[in-house]
Amino acid sequence: MTGLQLLGFGQNGWGAWLLVAALMTLAVTATALAIGAVLGALVASARLSGSRTLSFFGHVYTTIFRGVPELLIIYLIYFGGASGLTAIAQSMGYDGFFGMPSFVAGSLAVGIISGAYQAEVFRGAYQAIPKGELEAAAAIGMSRALRFRRIIIPQVLRLAIPGLGNVWQLSLKDSALVSVTGLVELMRASQVAAGSTRQYFMFYIVGGALYLVLTSLSDRVFNGAERKANRSMPSAAIGKV
């Protein structure tokens, strides 16, 4: 059978299988980025809170999840989650083994890692807001909540876009490691296709090329978002941030 047939969409083709898997990779990464955004915002606010204890815990979180291999964290969530669930089920009177769905475990693990990186992105973005603007908002009598909603959030989101783009690329590549839990995303799909056809080289090249498509497309999306978010800023200021 020729390579083209194997990659096609026919009966023996793996084309559709790989494309669906690429969508799964996107789904895992997007879920992970959303989980990471919540965790990252919490950790960033802990580190900016001024409280020593909170700041210490924020620091510990970023140090651990940026200093331990991603693979190890995925194993922890996948296997640890399974034993945790089983223990909870047993305490409620159910027997047997309860596994964690690999999609949940995978996006949670990648999300926790991306949270550590996103915390730093949000922290940097917050610190880039000119102090004068916060003082001006306080001076005209805006409450803390209003200041947060009207002044801080819009600017943090705008300033964080380039950093979030980097975290997205990182998470996209980390999501390949979720393949160890058996979730059929692009990496695992390439492995399965390579193993069943014995065309290892071709399928890993094609899998890698699909990853390149995903990374370069998302680069464009983030560049577009950055341009759009900065459209009301004078161009000199864009150069500065």
Place this chain on the structure above:
Amino acid sequence: MDFAFLSSTMVTLIKAVPTSLMLFSLSIFFGGLLALVIVAMRVSGNPFLAGFAKGYIFVFRGSPLLIQMFLIFYGLGQFGVIRYSFLWPFLREPVVCAVLSLALCTAGYTAEIFRGGIRAVSPKEIEAARSVGMSGFLLVRRIIAPIAFRHALPAYSTEIVLMMKSTALASLVTVWEVTGVAQRLISQTYRTMEVFLCAALIYLVLNFVILQALNLLEYSLSRHRGAIPPALKA
């Protein structure tokens, strides 16, 4: 807490540390050399060489390391040309494949970091060097390389820590380094948390030591510019 189990786990895992460190140092060394070649091509001014370097950086930074590693480990053996060549006794070894893919991958990232360092060299310093008659290799060795390396070091430290973490992937091509051994212990004992904590501690300590060493290096390279010693900075 079961201290007997924790200490036996720790001992088993520490026995795997030399393998991790070997993967790490070999891939940083070869990756660094390759990055120098690629960055030289990238800034050479020759459109073909620069185009090749751009393509290399795009491919190795844009795809996951795991797929690159599998491509080398499983993909290369498919070709008779390679299986019957003198290279096969090396490429058959998981360790060689792991180091090869780690080095190829980090070279892409490192080349970009070095390029950033080179761009930070002030054109005036290069002009001054040229005006006293330096050119070619002497200019690179005495002026560009030292300044560029100093500028690139903070970003390069981050990349080095990322590489220490990336060595964990070698466990997936059957190299028994710390993560591989930890995974084996987890599947044998189902005591995820304890094994995980021990392995995480090992990586945190390794990364801490590496970062301290790099901070010292950074300080010693910029001491003449009035830098603050790392011990006082934190």
